[in-house]
Amino acid sequence: MRCFFVTDLHGKIDRYEKLCSKIKEELPDILFIGGDILPNFNSYLETEYDDFIEDYIIPKFKTLKLELKNRYPKVFIILGNDDPKIKESKIIKGQEYNMWEYIHNRKIIYNNYVFYGYANIPPTPFLLKDWERYDVSRYIDPGCIYPTEGIRSIEENEDVEYATIYNDLHLLAGQDNQEKAIFLFHSPPYKSNLDRADLDDVVIDHVSPDVHVGSIAIQRFIKEKQPLLTLHGHIHESSRITGHWEDLLDRTFMFSAAYEFPELAIIIFDLKHLEAATRIII
Numbered sequence: 001m002r003c004f005f006v007t008d009l010h011g012k013i014d015r016y017e018k019l020c021s022k023i024k025e026e027l028p029d030i031l032f033i034g035g036d037i038l039p040n041f042n043s044y045l046e047t048e049y050d051d052f053i054e055d056y057i058i059p060k061f062k063t064l065k066l067e068l069k070n071r072y073p074k075v076f077i078i079l080g081n082d083d084p085k086i087k088e089s090k091i092i093k094g095q096e097y098n099m100w101e102y103i104h105n106r107k108i109i110y111n112n113y114v115f116y117g118y119a120n121i122p123p124t125p126f127l128l129k130d131w132e133r134y135d136v137s138r139y140i141d142p143g144c145i146y147p148t149e150g151i152r153s154i155e156e157n158e159d160v161e162y163a164t165i166y167n168d169l170h171l172l173a174g175q176d177n178q179e180k181a182i183f184l185f186h187s188p189p190y191k192s193n194l195d196r197a198d199l200d201d202v203v204i205d206h207v208s209p210d211v212h213v214g215s216i217a218i219q220r221f222i223k224e225k226q227p228l229l230t231l232h233g234h235i236h237e238s239s240r241i242t243g244h245w246e247d248l249l250d251r252t253f254m255f256s257a258a259y260e261f262p263e264l265a266i267i268i269f270d271l272k273h274l275e276a277a278t279r280i281i282i
Helices: 013-026 041-047 052-071 085-097 165-173 216-225 238-242
Strands: 002-006 030-034 074-078 107-110 113-118 181-185 229-232 246-249 252-256 265-270 278-281
Parallel strands (some): 002 030, 181 229
Antiparallel strands (some): 246 252
16 A cells, blocks of 8 residues: 655645645555644734634545545544644544544554554643643653643643553553554654754753653554554654654654655655655655
């Protein structure tokens, strides 16, 4: 199955336009969208969309589906830490039109593969905390804000004080065989080619922060469970710093489509030939 993977589009219209054009040109079987799909406040003013999901994304993908008919790809989507959780219901609404499968904290079996989604990330310095969890413990890096502080766009129905990414992932996967499992994450794993932040010259309270800002829980989960493939975003500059958008943890292939420059990055791969994956910038 030929796949496209994009992430961190951040409501940029030109990126969506390029993505849809490339889909029509190459007709992938599956499209993965890894979160941070919405504009920030200033971008909303620039695009003049009152509701980016209902006014742009849903109509855009409806039109694409009408044009491609039975060649429309299977689409798996999650949100990211810059996407207010109050918008989640509108993405779920998109499933009514069979445009995509929203898979945060869900498992979908399709064509003999198992697809999982998980949007939460470890604590950051940013104020929006809808998609933040403690990682493996209640420790946070210098300069970060606790998940119990900051702001949320919607009330949680769980005890955020004790929720961790580590526990979430083990509940999600259970004892499932991971040989043909694909995980769509927003956060990259810790200490990989995919989580290197541009923090070399930063000092916070006389301490130099860790330049690797990915999830320890995700790293440990991949090492323990060895899924076939994991997909990541979130850290835009990592591929520039490390020179790699891909990594390998034992047998697990790991790709990031996060990109810090204005163009669109698309990871293109076949599930049976992951070693031949490529990244195009358009």
